[in-house]
Amino acid sequence: MTISATEVRFDDDFMWVYLQDGRAFGLPLTWFPSLKKASDRDRENVQLSPFGLHWESLDxxxxxxxxxxxxxxxxxxxxxxxxxxxxxxxSAKMPVLHAPSQYRGINRKSAA
Incomplete structure (x- = not known):
């Protein structure tokens, strides 16, 4: 069984990934230089698949x-x-396992 992403959101510092099993986590955008440098429009243009995330314009x-x-x-x-x-x-550097309420609803892309 594969775990799929159902939604991806961004803020200035993190990419928030929401999974079909209800889990969510945030990862620093500094880990993904092409996403960090991308415009909001390019970040929002994500395609969700059963296996991962794809940004055509960013390759x-x-x-x-x-x-x-x-x-x-x-x-x-x-x-x-x-x-x-x-x-x-x-924790000084632990990745977030759920998104705080202040990040809900910003720059988001949901699976249809």
Whole structure:
């Protein structure tokens, strides 16, 4: 069974990927230079397939399996990296596993 992306959203720093099983995660755009340099219009022109994401105008293809693997390995490598903010300890570099509400509804492309 393959996990498919149902939606992709962008903000200034992250690409948010939403999966058919309800999971979502954010990855830094610095990991994807062609997407970081692209215009909002080019980023929104993503084609979703059962296996990944494709941007024809940018000649960029990303597999969902590869993105999940990157997020998992990054988290394992940086899970001890924490800092203090007020009375809370927060992860300094851990990828986001769900999108905060302030990112919902911006620059998004959904599967039909």
């Amino acid at each position: 960029e293809d990303l597999s969902v399996a590869g993105l999940l693997s990157q997020a998992r390995s990054f988290w394992r490598k940086h899970r001890g990296a924490t800092k203090r903010r007020g009375n809370r300890r927060i």
